[in-house]
Amino acid sequence: MTTTLSENSRTLREQSLFMFFWARFRKHRMALAGGAVTILIILLVAFAPFISADPMDQDLLNRFKPPSADHWMGTDDLGRDMFARVLYGGRISLTVGLLAMGVSILLGSIIGLVSGYYGGMVDAVLMRITEVFMSIPSLFVLIALGMFLRTLDLPFLKPGSFLPISLVIGALSWMGTARLVRASTLELREREFVQASRALGATDSHLLFLRILPNIASPIIVSATLGLAGAIISESGLSYLGFGVQLPTPTWGNMLSNTQSQMTTAPWTAIFPGLMIFIVVIAINYLGDGLRDALDPRHSSRK
Amino acid sequence: MYTYFIRRLFQSIFTLLAISMILFGLISSVPGGFMSVYTERSDYSPEDLARIRAKLGLDDPVPVRYLKWLGNMLKGDWGNSISTKRPALEEIADRLPNTMLLMSIMLVTTLLVAVPLGILSAVKQYTWLDHISTTLAFAGQSLPVFWFGLLLIIIFAVTLKGADGKPLLPGSGMYTLGEEFSLADRIKHLILPVTMLTFVSAAGYMRYLRSSMLDVINEDYIRTARAKGAKERIVIYKHALRNAIIPLVTLVALDLPSLFGGALFTETIFAWPGGGRLYFNAALKTDYPLVMAVLMIESALIIGSNLLVDFVYAALDPRIRLS
Numbered sequence: 001m002t003t004t005l006s007e008n009s010r011t012l013r014e015q016s017l018f019m020f021f022w023a024r025f026r027k028h029r030m031a032l033a034g035g036a037v038t039i040l041i042i043l044l045v046a047f048a049p050f051i052s053a054d055p056m057d058q059d060l061l062n063r064f065k066p067p068s069a070d071h072w073m074g075t076d077d078l079g080r081d082m083f084a085r086v087l088y089g090g091r092i093s094l095t096v097g098l099l100a101m102g103v104s105i106l107l108g109s110i111i112g113l114v115s116g117y118y119g120g121m122v123d124a125v126l127m128r129i130t131e132v133f134m135s136i137p138s139l140f141v142l143i144a145l146g147m148f149l150r151t152l153d154l155p156f157l158k159p160g161s162f163l164p165i166s167l168v169i170g171a172l173s174w175m176g177t178a179r180l181v182r183a184s185t186l187e188l189r190e191r192e193f194v195q196a197s198r199a200l201g202a203t204d205s206h207l208l209f210l211r212i213l214p215n216i217a218s219p220i221i222v223s224a225t226l227g228l229a230g231a232i233i234s235e236s237g238l239s240y241l242g243f244g245v246q247l248p249t250p251t252w253g254n255m256l257s258n259t260q261s262q263m264t265t266a267p268w269t270a271i272f273p274g275l276m277i278f279i280v281v282i283a284i285n286y287l288g289d290g291l292r293d294a295l296d297p298r299h300s301s302r303k
Numbered sequence: 304m305y306t307y308f309i310r311r312l313f314q315s316i317f318t319l320l321a322i323s324m325i326l327f328g329l330i331s332s333v334p335g336g337f338m339s340v341y342t343e344r345s346d347y348s349p350e351d352l353a354r355i356r357a358k359l360g361l362d363d364p365v366p367v368r369y370l371k372w373l374g375n376m377l378k379g380d381w382g383n384s385i386s387t388k389r390p391a392l393e394e395i396a397d398r399l400p401n402t403m404l405l406m407s408i409m410l411v412t413t414l415l416v417a418v419p420l421g422i423l424s425a426v427k428q429y430t431w432l433d434h435i436s437t438t439l440a441f442a443g444q445s446l447p448v449f450w451f452g453l454l455l456i457i458i459f460a461v462t463l464k465g466a467d468g469k470p471l472l473p474g475s476g477m478y479t480l481g482e483e484f485s486l487a488d489r490i491k492h493l494i495l496p497v498t499m500l501t502f503v504s505a506a507g508y509m510r511y512l513r514s515s516m517l518d519v520i521n522e523d524y525i526r527t528a529r530a531k532g533a534k535e536r537i538v539i540y541k542h543a544l545r546n547a548i549i550p551l552v553t554l555v556a557l558d559l560p561s562l563f564g565g566a567l568f569t570e571t572i573f574a575w576p577g578g579g580r581l582y583f584n585a586a587l588k589t590d591y592p593l594v595m596a597v598l599m600i601e602s603a604l605i606i607g608s609n610l611l612v613d614f615v616y617a618a619l620d621p622r623i624r625l626s
Contacts, residue, residue, distance in 0.1 A: 131314075132321045135609065137601040139564040140582065144330060144594050147586040233447055240449050241571065241583060256450060260572070267457045274450030282445035289441075 024294035031290020037283035041276075045090035052084035055250055064266040074268040077258070086272055089250035093232060093277070096166045096245070100231035103170025105177055105224045112181025113208055117189055127182070130175050138172040142234065146243025162245045169234050177223045184216040218295035225288035229281045236277050252277045307617055315610045322602045327369050330591060376599070382592030384585070391596035395578060401477065402577035405569065406562050408493060409500045414555075417505040418548075421512025425520060425547075426539060436509065443506025448565060452499045452572040459495060475574035496573045500565050504558075511554060516547040556612050560604035 026032060044051065059079035067074045073082035115126040149164050157163065188194055194211050202211070238244035239253030247254055252273045259270035347355075356362055360371060375382070381391045420440075424433045460474030473479065473492050482488060519525065520543055528542045529535075567579035574580070578597065585593040 132318050135318050135602060135605045136322055136325070137560070137564065137598065137605060139567060140598055140601050141326065143582070143586045144598060147589055147594070229445065236447050237449060237568065243586065256453065260453065260456070263453070263457055263461050267461070270453045270457060274447060274453065277447045277450060278445060281447070282442060285441065285445050
């Protein structure tokens with residue numbers, strides 16, 4: 001009897017929390033649109049093999065063809081279908097973004113939680129490390145690392161693969177999340193419900209993961225969303241300069257790298273990949289903006 | 304007061320040392336790393352390669368090499384560029400004025416766009432002007448800066464033609480080849496790179512100023528100023544802006560070093576012979592002494608601007624240095 005009752009009240013509470021969030025979120029029209037566009041692009045990219053031609057298929061008789069019914073985004077310097085390459089490139093670009101964001105959020109959350117919860121020397125050391133990483137010129141270092149990664153040939157990894165670059169982007173962008181999580185943890189550590197749980201004999205990991213973490217999920221979700229947009233921009237910039245994922249694997253960034261010399265003859269090769277980056281990033285940014293307004297009413301960007 | 308300054312100064316030196324260790328460790332531990340320039344060329348025999356290794360001191364363990372490198376750096380010897388054989392510091396000093404020219408003009412235009420728009424957006428909140436500039440700012444923040452540069456070239460240096468049938472604006476370099484220096488020519492070459500950087504960086508500052516203006520406008524002392532009969536213009540520019548602009552000044556100061564990051568894309572796309580393009584080319588050629596030199600200067604700039612902002616704040620606000 002008691003179990004049913006508590007289960008009922010639990011679903012009721014979760015439902016109302018979600019309804020509360022949804023009621024706020026749906027008022028933010030641009031965030032709704034951003035979410036819809038993000039989902040649409042993820043679906044398009046995921047089902048690329050069913051939608052488009054082979055992105056590696058060369059057709060040297062049809063080089064630099066402008067957009068047409070056959071080739072929606074035209075063809076490139078080797079006569080490959082740009083639409084197919086944009087979809088397949090999106091797979092890599094979005095994967096790199098998600099991986100890098102995952103690494104960054106994981107590192108940032110763990111360092112922030114440990115630092116804020118234990119305090120003292122642990123906190124001092126971790127915050128010094130955070131400060132060191134914050135002073136690293138990340139774009140320059142990414143290029144320096146890319147300079148080696150693109151020629152690095154390991155038995156289990158092709159040179160210029162997307163994996164190392166994702167890890168590196170993530171490893172250089174966790175600091176903001178760490179500071180945010182630390183500040184929230186410091187505050188929550190002293191709150192009554194955490195103290196009460198501690199008094200009842202809860203262990204550190206119980207307090208950290210079951211009491212504190214759920215209460216700082218909102219800022220983490222928001223910074224994950226905005227971090228995803230940032231990671232996509234980082235990858236595209238790096239690959240554009242030639243230090244990220246290497247051709248012939250297409251990404252939105254490296255598809256743009258040789259376009260500057262083709263601009264007079266085939267401007268579409270320089271327009272579509274960049275347009276996709278722009279659309280995805282602005283959609284995710286609007287989504288993040290709306291999530292922040294809905295999840296964290298104290299910190300509203302709209303006022 | 305002085306203990307705070309000295310403590311911060313030591314912290315900064317420690318941070319810079321830690322960064323130099325991380326960077327040196329990373330670059331020297333990557334397989335192939337320092338030697339890749341030579342091993343990629345087939346005309347070196349194994350004996351040649353061994354001699355080069357010995358000459359570069361690569362047979363020592365990494366910590367020893369780090370200490371040697373650090374010692375040389377402190378003496379002012381930052382190594383020679385592998386491709387030009389000239390001292391890395393000289394190479395950088397040659398290019399720096401060009402980057403400074405681009406960056407200083409861009410900073411002025413950025414503030415000229417961001418400050419008035421930020422104020423107007425806040426004062427006229429929720430009007431069409433606010434909606435348009437906030438949307439544009441959001442777009443600016445989501446725009447991949449290098450793609451925006453490519454678009455500018457497509458539009459102004461390829462598609463649009465001037466009265467003489469030539470492209471409207473030059474899309475690369477600092478001057479027209481074969482022409483004598485003229486101010487008009489230099490300005491023409493500056494328009495596109497400056498526009499590219501301005502749009503993207505003004506976006507962030509504009510949104511920031513808007514939100515800090517909105518915070519200030521709702522403060523009691525603004526209501527007091529209005530209540531005593533001050534003109535709206537005086538209330539906004541004398542009372543509100545003065546307080547709202549302080550965080551923006553901090554932000555700009557902290558951002559100064561990262562402007563060189565933006566310069567990296569701009570200079571690469573518009574073939575501007577500055578420090579960013581130097582770094583890009585050095586990385587393409589795995590010219591590690593030059594790469595390390597630029598990395599260290601950039602890190603020092605970031606740490607230096609942080610320190611400067613902290614000092615100014617501590618001088619102005621006693622609560623910071625006492626805590």
